Amino acid sequence: MSKKPLGKDKFGVQKVMRVKDYFGDATGQFALNAMSTLVGQLTYFYTDKVGMAGGAVSTKFFVFYVRTHLQT
Numbered sequence: 628m629s630k631k632p633l634g635k636d637k638f639g640v641q642k643v644m645r646v647k648d649y650f651g652d653a654t655g656q657f658a659l660n661a662m663s664t665l666v667g668q669l670t671y672f673y674t675d676k677v678g679m680a681g682g683a684v685s686t687k688f689f690v691f692y693v694r695t696h697l698q699t
Contacts, residue, residue, distance in 0.1 A: 633642035644652075666688070673684040 630645075633645065635641055669688075670681070670684055673679045673687070674681055679687075
């Protein structure tokens with residue numbers, strides 16, 4: 628069973644995404660935004676409140692990332 632054609636928008640450009648595609652894209656963007664906010668808040672905490680250098684914070688995040696993904 629074939630899906631019906633999407634048609635064109637008001638400017639005459641061919642549509643390429645369906646509502647389901649927009650929903651999937653929005654949920655992915657939400658997750659990326661949440662992770663970015665979390666990393667930003669942690670970076671602020673470690674640099675301004677704890678007093679660590681920015682390079683040390685990024686190295687700490689990288690070491691924890693590698694350590695987490697190398698565990699079996």
